[in-house]
Amino acid sequence: MLNDSLSPFSQKELWSFYSSDYMQSKSRKLWADLALLCGLRAFEVTLLNESEIVDTNLDETKVYAVDIIGKFNKHRKILVPRSLMTRLWVYKNSGERLNRSSKWDNHNSSIDKPLFINRSGKRLNEGSITNITSIAAKEFSSSKVRFTHSFHDLRATFATSLARFLLENDLLLGFIQYKLMSLLGHSSFSTTQKYIDLARTVTYDKRMQSWVLDVFGDLEQTLSFEATELEVGNTVSV
Structure with missing residues (x-):
């Protein structure tokens, strides 16, 4: 079969995935959207710096060019839709994220701060992101929904x-x-x-x-x- 190693979601599968209980977390939805709407790999999501996230109220830009670090430490520009940038900005300034940000500052003041930080104030682990599809799949195991997708x-x-x-x-x-x-x-x-x-x-x-x-x-x-x-x-x- 042509490119049988590639398995894009159908619209129905996307709806099921995003409707799962596990995916009601705002941060998890953002991780998924950065892959779905911008093409990021899981580890690239963890490397997204907070400095790249801007306030969309300051201009009328429809699509934002954002610098990220990919494989082999190569920088590249991705395109972030305005609606997603707005949500990333809200997340960046949310109370929970600001609390985690302050913990990061206590130990990493000289390092570029990532957007996604765990509860301990450290950079988010790649596994936390890749696991969202498998955890969502477990919800469907007792239902008629067949879900076998990866992040x-x-x-x-x-x-x-x-x-x-x-x-x-x-x-x-x-x-x-x-x-x-x-x-x-x-x-x-x-x-x-x-x-x-x-x-x-x-x-x-x-x-x-x-x-x-x-x-x-x-x-x-x-x-x-x-x-x-x-x-x-x-x-x-x-």
Whole structure:
């Protein structure tokens, strides 16, 4: 089967996952959304610095470019939707998080402060994030809901959905390949191509199509402009 190692969520599966009792925690929803809406790996969520989170009341930006650290300590820019940035800002300034932040300051004043800090005032453990899907799955074990997804499948959903969105908006294949590789932080183009190939074969139901448009609609103008600039630059260099 084509790319059977990739397993993006369906709209129904996303609804079931986010509706689970375990996922009613605001912080857990944010971890999941950073993978689903921005393509972050679990360990990249733990490395997200609080300085990258800004107050959306100060401007009208629809999509924020945020610096993160990925594999091999390489920095890259991800795109954070305005609605998610707003929720991250609220979390950053919540009472519980400020209490954890003060504990961090007692021991790590010279180190960039992460957004997500555990109760002991230390950087959140990667396992705490990757485990949310398996714990949610246990809730479904006694019901008729079949749930076998991993945390990484949220990232796969982001990549496949964005690839599908870009393909349907007729952007140049070369730009799509470049942009996905950049946003996902892949070191190998062959890995990126798997998502593009899968996006071409996946048939979304109407609810999933609507979700893709809602999530990535604000990106259309930005990415179309970027694609045009890249095309013009290539033409001039030739």
